[in-house]
Amino acid sequence: MSDTLRPTTPAPAATAAPAPDGPPPAAPLLDVQGLRVEFRTRDGVARAVNGVSYQVHPGETLAVLGESGSGKSVTAQAVMGILDTPPGKVTGGRVLFHGRDLLTLPEDERRRLRGARMAMVFQDALSALNPVMTVGDQLAEMFTVHRGASRRDARARAVELMDRVRIPAARERARDYPHQFSGGMRQRIMIAMAIALEPELLIADEPTTALDVTVQAQVMDLLAELRRDLGTALVLITHDLGVVAEVADRIAVMYAGRIVETAPVHALYERPAHPYTRGLLDSVPRLDRRDGELYAIQGMPPSLTRVPPGCAFHPRCPRAREVCRTEEPPSHPVADGRASACHFWKETLDDLR
Amino acid sequence: MPDTRDPAADPDDARSPYGNPHEAVAPTGGGGALDLAAGEAGTLGAPERPRSLWSDARHQLARDPVFLLSALLIAFLLFIAAWPGALASGDPLSCDLALSQEGSRPGAPFGYDTQGCDVFTRTVYGARASITVGVCATLGTALLGGVLGALAGFFGGWWDALLSRLADVFFGIPVILGGLVLLSVVTSSTVWPVVGFIVLLGWPQVARIARGAVLATAQADYVQAARALGAGRGRTLLRHVAPNAVAPVIVVATIALGTYIALEATLSFLGVGLRPPTVSWGIDISNAAPQIRNAPHMLLWPAGALSLTVLAFILLGDAVRDALDPKLR
Amino acid sequence: MGRYVIRRALQMVPVFLGSTLLIFVMVYALGDPVAALFGDKAPDPATAARIRHDLYLDQPLWRQYLHYMGQILHGDFGSAFNGQPVTELMAAAFPVTLKLTLVAVVLEAVFGIALGVASGLRRGRPLDTGLLALTLIVISVPTFVSGYLLQLVFGVKLGWTRPSVSPAARLDELLLPGLVLALVSLAYVTRLSRTSVAENARADYVRTAVAKGLPRHRVVSRHLLRNSLIPVVTFIGADIGALMGGAIVTERIFNIHGVGYQLYQGILRNNAPTVVGFVTVLVIVFLLANLLVDLLYAVLDPRIRHA
Numbered sequence: 003m004s005d006t007l008r009p010t011t012p013a014p015a016a017t018a019a020p021a022p023d024g025p026p027p028a029a030p031l032l033d034v035q036g037l038r039v040e041f042r043t044r045d046g047v048a049r050a051v052n053g054v055s056y057q058v059h060p061g062e063t064l065a066v067l068g069e070s071g072s073g074k075s076v077t078a079q080a081v082m083g084i085l086d087t088p089p090g091k092v093t094g095g096r097v098l099f100h101g102r103d104l105l106t107l108p109e110d111e112r113r114r115l116r117g118a119r120m121a122m123v124f125q126d127a128l129s130a131l132n133p134v135m136t137v138g139d140q141l142a143e144m145f146t147v148h149r150g151a152s153r154r155d156a157r158a159r160a161v162e163l164m165d166r167v168r169i170p171a172a173r174e175r176a177r178d179y180p181h182q183f184s185g186g187m188r189q190r191i192m193i194a195m196a197i198a199l200e201p202e203l204l205i206a207d208e209p210t211t212a213l214d215v216t217v218q219a220q221v222m223d224l225l226a227e228l229r230r231d232l233g234t235a236l237v238l239i240t241h242d243l244g245v246v247a248e249v250a251d252r253i254a255v256m257y258a259g260r261i262v263e264t265a266p267v268h269a270l271y272e273r274p275a276h277p278y279t280r281g282l283l284d285s286v287p288r289l290d291r292r293d294g295e296l297y298a299i300q301g302m303p304p305s306l307t308r309v310p311p312g313c314a315f316h317p318r319c320p321r322a323r324e325v326c327r328t329e330e331p332p333s334h335p336v337a338d339g340r341a342s343a344c345h346f347w348k349e350t351l352d353d354l355r
Numbered sequence: 356m357p358d359t360r361d362p363a364a365d366p367d368d369a370r371s372p373y374g375n376p377h378e379a380v381a382p383t384g385g386g387g388a389l390d391l392a393a394g395e396a397g398t399l400g401a402p403e404r405p406r407s408l409w410s411d412a413r414h415q416l417a418r419d420p421v422f423l424l425s426a427l428l429i430a431f432l433l434f435i436a437a438w439p440g441a442l443a444s445g446d447p448l449s450c451d452l453a454l455s456q457e458g459s460r461p462g463a464p465f466g467y468d469t470q471g472c473d474v475f476t477r478t479v480y481g482a483r484a485s486i487t488v489g490v491c492a493t494l495g496t497a498l499l500g501g502v503l504g505a506l507a508g509f510f511g512g513w514w515d516a517l518l519s520r521l522a523d524v525f526f527g528i529p530v531i532l533g534g535l536v537l538l539s540v541v542t543s544s545t546v547w548p549v550v551g552f553i554v555l556l557g558w559p560q561v562a563r564i565a566r567g568a569v570l571a572t573a574q575a576d577y578v579q580a581a582r583a584l585g586a587g588r589g590r591t592l593l594r595h596v597a598p599n600a601v602a603p604v605i606v607v608a609t610i611a612l613g614t615y616i617a618l619e620a621t622l623s624f625l626g627v628g629l630r631p632p633t634v635s636w637g638i639d640i641s642n643a644a645p646q647i648r649n650a651p652h653m654l655l656w657p658a659g660a661l662s663l664t665v666l667a668f669i670l671l672g673d674a675v676r677d678a679l680d681p682k683l684r
Numbered sequence: 685m686g687r688y689v690i691r692r693a694l695q696m697v698p699v700f701l702g703s704t705l706l707i708f709v710m711v712y713a714l715g716d717p718v719a720a721l722f723g724d725k726a727p728d729p730a731t732a733a734r735i736r737h738d739l740y741l742d743q744p745l746w747r748q749y750l751h752y753m754g755q756i757l758h759g760d761f762g763s764a765f766n767g768q769p770v771t772e773l774m775a776a777a778f779p780v781t782l783k784l785t786l787v788a789v790v791l792e793a794v795f796g797i798a799l800g801v802a803s804g805l806r807r808g809r810p811l812d813t814g815l816l817a818l819t820l821i822v823i824s825v826p827t828f829v830s831g832y833l834l835q836l837v838f839g840v841k842l843g844w845t846r847p848s849v850s851p852a853a854r855l856d857e858l859l860l861p862g863l864v865l866a867l868v869s870l871a872y873v874t875r876l877s878r879t880s881v882a883e884n885a886r887a888d889y890v891r892t893a894v895a896k897g898l899p900r901h902r903v904v905s906r907h908l909l910r911n912s913l914i915p916v917v918t919f920i921g922a923d924i925g926a927l928m929g930g931a932i933v934t935e936r937i938f939n940i941h942g943v944g945y946q947l948y949q950g951i952l953r954n955n956a957p958t959v960v961g962f963v964t965v966l967v968i969v970f971l972l973a974n975l976l977v978d979l980l981y982a983v984l985d986p987r988i989r990h991a
Contacts (some may be wrong), residue, residue, distance in 0.1 A: 084894045086886060088808075117897030124895075129888040133987055134910050143906075147898055179986040195896065524702030527971060529929025532947065532963055537710045539951045617826040621933060624828045625948075640829065644937075647836055658829040666824035673820065 029101065030057035031235050032081070032120075032203055037095035039073070039080050039259075041306075042088060048306040050076040052259040053095065055333075060202065063229065063236040065246040065267070067282070068256035069303050074239045077256075078205045081237075082122050083112050099203070118148045120203040121196035123225075126212045127188035131180035137164075137191050138176030144198040163194040167224060186217035190224065197228055204229065205237045210245065222249065243286055247271060252339070255279050258304050258314035261333075265340040275342035275351045277319045313345070321346050412678035422674035428667040435479055436486040443479040447472065447634045468639065468653045469646060478656050481636040484629055485664055488546050488553070489616040495554035496615075497608040500561025505600060507562065508569030509592050515566070522559035530556055531621065538627040549628050553615050564607045568600035575599075602679045610672030613665045620661050636661040688989070692978045696971050701753075703971075707963045708749050711956050752960070761961035764950070770961040773946050778965070781942035783855065784934070785927045787862030788869070793920050796870045797913065800877025804912070805904070807882045816878070819871035827930070831864040831937040848939040858940075865934040869923050876919055880912040887911070914984045921977035925970030 039051035051073045058064050068074045079085045081097050083104060097104040099120065104112055124130035132140055141163055142156035151159065157176070164172035167190040180188055189209060196204055209225060210218040226249050229236050240246060246253060246267065253270050255263045255278065263276040274280040281299040301318040304310055310317055316326035325345055333341045336351065344350060416422045435442050450472035466474050507515040533556055541548040572578060578595050582588075622628030623637025631638060636657040643653035736742045743751070755762065761770035803815045822830075838844045838860055849857045884890060885908060893907040932944030943962060950958035982989045 082895055084891050086891075113897050113899065115897065116895055122895045124888060124892060126888065130892045132889040132893070132907050132911070134914075134985060135907075143898065144896060147896070147902065181987050195892075520698060520702070523699045524706060527699050527703030527967055528706060529926065529963075529966055529970060531932055532929050532966060533707070533710075535932070535947065535951050536707060536959060536963065539954075613824065617824075620826055621828055624826075625933070625936070627951075637828075640832070644832055647832055648840055651836060654832060658825075658832070662821075662825045662829060665826070666821060669820055669824050 030098075031060045031062075031100065032058040032237075033096075033098040033101075034077070034081060035096045035098065037077060037080060037097065038093045039076050039085065039090060040093050041090050043307065046307040049309055050090070050259055050306055051080065052309070054256070054259070054261050055095075056254050056261060056264065058203065058235045058237055060235055061233045063238060063249055063251045065238045065240060065250035065253045066256060067240060067243070067246060067253055069241060071303050071306065072256040073259035073306075074256045075207050076259075078122070078207055078237065078239055082116060082120065082205060084116075084122070114148070117144060117201070118199045119201050120205070121199070121201040123189075123192050123196045123204065123206040123209045125208040127185070127192040128180060128212075130192060131188065133180055136177050136179055137183070141176075141191070141195055141198060144195060148199055159198075163198055164191070166197075167191070167194040167228075169194075184217075185213050186221060189213060189217075189221050193221070193225060193228065197232060197234070200232050200234070202235060203237070204234045205239070207239045208241070209238075211240075211242070218245075225249075243282065255282070258309050259306065260314065260343060262315065262343045263341065265336070269337070269340060273351050275336045275340065275347045276344045277321050277346075277350055278315050280350060280353075281318075313343075321350065412675075415678040416674060419674050419678070421670055422678075425667045425670035425674065428663070429671060432482055432486060432664055432667065436483040439480045439483060443473075443476040445473050445476040447477045447480040448632055466650070466652045468643060469650075474639075474653060474656050477634055477639055478636070478660050480634040481639065481657060481660065482664065484546060484633055484635045485616045485619060485661065488549055488619040488629075489612045489668065491546070491550045492553035492557065492615045492619075493608050493612040495550060496557035496561050496611065497604060499554060500558035501565045501601075501604045503558065504562030504565030504604075505569045505592070505597060508566035508600075509573060509588075509596060518562065519566075522562055525556055525559045528556065530618065531625070534618075534622045535625060535627055538622060541627075542630075544630040544633050546629060546633070549619055549622060552622075553618060557611065557615070560611070561604060561607055564603050565600055568603045569596055572596045572599045606672065606676040606679055609675050610669060613668030613672060616661070616668065617665045688982055689979060692975055696975060700967065700971055703967045704753070704964050705749055707967070708752065708960055709745065711960050711963075712745060712748065756964065761964075762957040764955050764958045765953075770957050773958060774962065774965065777941065777943045777946045777962075780940060781928055781931050781935070781944065784858050784862055784865060784931055784940065784942060785924060787855065787858045788866035788927050788931075789920060789924055791863055792866040792870045792873055792923065796873025796920075797877050797916060800874040800916070801881050801909065801912075803874065804878040804881025804885065807878075807885070812878070815874065819874050822871040823868055825867075827864060827868060828933050828937060830867050831861075831934055834860060834864055835937060851941055861934050861938040861940060864937070865927055865931055869920075869927065873916060873920060877912065877916045880915055881908065884908055884912040910984075914981070917984060918977045918981050921980055922974055924976075925966070925973035928969055929966050 034057070035055050037051055037054045038049070041048040041050055054073070054077050056064065056066075066074045066077070076085070076090070079090075080092050081104070085092065092105060095105075099115065104115070107115075131137065138157060138160045141160035142151075142153070145151035145156035145159050146153065149156075161172045161176050164176060169175055169187055169190055175183075180191070183191065189212075193209070196206075206225060210221050213221060222245060225236075228234070236249075238245070238250060250267045253263075253265055253267050254261045255270075255276065257278050263270065263274065263279045265275065270279060271283065274283055278299070281297070284297040285299060299318055300320075304314060304317070310327075311330075312328050313319070313322070313326040313331050316322040319326065321344075323345070329345070331343045331345045333343050334347050336342050336347060342350070450467075450470045464475050468474055468477070503518055507518040534552055537552055537555075538548055573596055578591060581591055581595050619628055620635070620637035620640070623635045624641045626641065628637055629635040639657040640654055640661070643650070643657070647654055733742070752762075759771070761774070763769050764773065799815055803812045806812045825833075839846060839848075845857065845860050849861060889911075890903060890908055893903045898906075928943065931942060932947060934940070935942045935944035936948065943966070947959060947962045949955070950962065
């Protein structure tokens with residue numbers, strides 16, 4: 003089918019403009035408020051996201067940290083509007099982008115935002131790229147669909163993009179299929195696709211988890227560099243504490259579908275205000291402490307169909323008391339730009355390592 | 356107890372170049388399949404207690420109305436196949452030409468055929484041949500194909516190559532044509548030539564499934580672990596590989612049972628399957644066909660019984676597959 | 685690509701030889717064609733011996749087979765026992781069956797894919813559930829039953845078509861027989877497309893396409909369908925050979941003088957040259973269809989092309 007035959011929508015100038023009243027400079031680019039997502043499964047309703055709130059300011063990098071199953075990817079998918087529905091369903095909250103709630107936006111308007119102003123990099127580029135389309139076509143599609151570019155122009159832009167993410171012999175390789183690239187190169191293509199239209203917000207869902215360690219650093223560096231050049235805000239979803247320390251400005255730690263702690267990156271590393279964060283940090287092997295045994299958080303993450311009452315972390319928490327079993331801790335402001343959802347955040351904060 | 360949720364080979368070999376569409380495994384999907392977002396699925400719905408594939412399947416089947424309905428129907432069919440006299444008091448072979456093509460009347464609800472035989476009695480007695488052929492042919496193909504396929508998958512090498520080529524040769528023969536050629540010279544009026552023919556052309560389909568399942572299971576980590584711990588090859592095959600490769604074979608065999616019944620009827624219809632005096636739906640339909648304008652009832656009753664029987668087994672196979680294929684959940 | 689094609693083609697040679705040998709053995713080893721030639725009369729021993737010699741029947745089976753294969757390579761399929769060259773019978777029969785098969789394949793592809801895609805995109809909705817149930821019912825009704833039923837309804841009761849097909853076998857006459865021939869395959873294609881679409885709809889690359897902000901019709905047509913239909917197209921390709929072989933039942937119901945009719949006559953009269961010749965050609969068609977499928981697979985799926 004020819005691209006020129008289908009009615010392509012020109013650049014969505016109307017939606018591209020900031021909200022009419024113009025947000026003040028300090029206003030967040032993305033403001034997630036009390037987001038709730040449920041999955042209806044055979045074993046009951048899984049509450050994957052239970053009231054997540056976070057903000058991302060223009061140009062900022064927020065790392066969302068958590069184990070698999072903590073709801074970090076589901077949150078991102080709900081923000082992007084690519085949740086599998088059914089079984090998934092957003093049951094509450096707001097997702098403000100430039101002050102406009104994406105969840106109430108007509109689907110067509112929301113679609114125009116996707117890819118153009120907010121884009122996503124997926125974990126496994128091999129399955130995330132279409133196996134029967136050349137990578138050049140997959141990149142060019144961004145320009146023909148969102149910008150109404152001609153096939154020729156779109157192709158040229160695709161090759162430029164591949165150059166930009168440093169794929170050697172980009173012109174020739176644009177005709178290749180995803181399986182003909184190495185893992186690192188595929189992830190570069192994924193990144194190229196995400197930055198194609200220079201979006202204001204980039205969500206990267208464990209972008210380096212599937213890669214070899216040596217390639218991980220290269221891809222992460224590329225991502226950081228492009229983010230800097232384009233001034234893009236980045237939500238980096240990861241479980242890798244090392245990556246976080248290098249690139250993130252702020253961290254949000256997720257557990258069982260909630261954010262248990264948010265903090266600027268260095269503050270969090272120095273003095274965590276939540277026992278779960280503390281446990282995560284302690285379980286990283288450190289070269290300067292080779293004497294003791296490696297710490298591990300006890301127990302298993304909870305099944306999301308049966309989240310424990312009270313604080314979801316209490317069955318695994320060394321600091322748990324009676325109140326933790328009955329009362330869900332609210333988000334306590336710890337300091338400027340810091341919050342912890344722990345009844346005993348003060349004690350945790352003061353507990354020196 | 357090894358983790359039985361490990362990958363079973365996909366029984367939907369859509370590319371299976373088998374001669375007859377009747378023989379292809381129905382490529383169906385699971386309606387209730389559920390995949391959560393990538394990377395997040397790990398703990399969602401993780402079972403609190405370890406459940407095995409089989410107890411899971413039993414659980415699901417017990418609640419599946421399609422399974423219960425088809426099982427009930429099959430139980431009924433098995434009953435009348437064993438004791439047709441319990442339902443039809445007459446003799447399917449005693450006919451009265453004076454009653455030729457008469458419609459339904461008290462005592463003969465389905466009317467009479469051209470020979471003046473009672474259609475109801477013949478329809479009831481026809482179940483025996485269909486069920487016997489279906490069950491025996493399925494057992495035969497499942498055993499022969501299952502064992503040969505499992506050995507090919509497990510031992511590999513020249514044995515695998517030889518068997519795969521042999522299977523290809525049998526796949527290369529269109530089923531109905533093969534039946535016409537091979538069965539036309541047979542004069543026996545028992546069911547065994549038909550059963551033998553179906554097994555002869557049917558085993559490669561099961562063998563492919565079994566081979567694939569064994570290959571997939573043999574790669575599984577726990578089997579590798581068992582071998583690394585020094586379990587012998589025979590022991591590994593019997594204790595670890597075979598139990599997990601059995602599920603796909605059962606699935607494909609159950610679905611095949613229905614298609615084998617249809618195949619037997621088709622061959623009988625063409626005059627090379629079962630022969631009179633065996634009472635067979637295929638023969639009765641064939642005899643009724645020329646009179647379809649004047650006396651459609653002669654065709655419709657055995658045709659309906661045949662279709663319903665095939666449907667019952669296909670539904671059963673479908674339900675069993677949905678229950679036994681964890682990927683479809 | 686070229687090497688892939690050659691490899692697949694070479695793999696077919698032993699399969700072809702094996703399948704034809706099997707048919708050859710079945711026909712010649714199990715029945716006595718000379719006895720059949722004389723019908724109920726006891727054959728005169730001298731004449732029988734002469735016929736056997738002429739037809740190579742006095743040779744060991746493997747020599748007969750090699751001789752026959754050698755003849756086929758020269759386009760000589762021998763003569764039926766009434767002296768008519770088998771190729772002449774084929775020239776009359778194959779175009780008819782080919783037409784019937786084409787009608788069936790078109791119906792199977794168009795309706796099967798359309799219904800399957802519609803169903804797969806609405807997984808779990810009433811349309812999907814209803815169609816799935818319907819396909820199972822269609823699969824359960826053997827072709828010779830559905831054939832007579834449709835003939836009764838459309839040919840006799842409604843009178844839309846004539847119940848049997850004229851010797852010319854025009855395309856419009858073949859619509860109903862084609863549908864009967866296609867019906868079971870059509871149901872399979874529906875189920876296969878439905879499963880494939882439903883499975884691929886959850887694939888990561890479809891999620892990516894949505895995340896790229898593509899309109900839904902483009903996500904479906906450019907990304908979802910191109911991947912989902914690969915197994916469907918290959919199923920239909922392989923089915924061409926199966927349908928030609930299976931046409932025998934349909935041809936008998938609608939009195940179509942095609943391959944099935946000739947074969948049936950040949951088998952009834954134990955006319956070995958006709959039977960072996962026709963079946964050999966059908967096996968070739970069958971294998972060629974499978975080769976075509978492999979090629980199609982390579983064209984449609986770059987992962988195989990570059991393997």
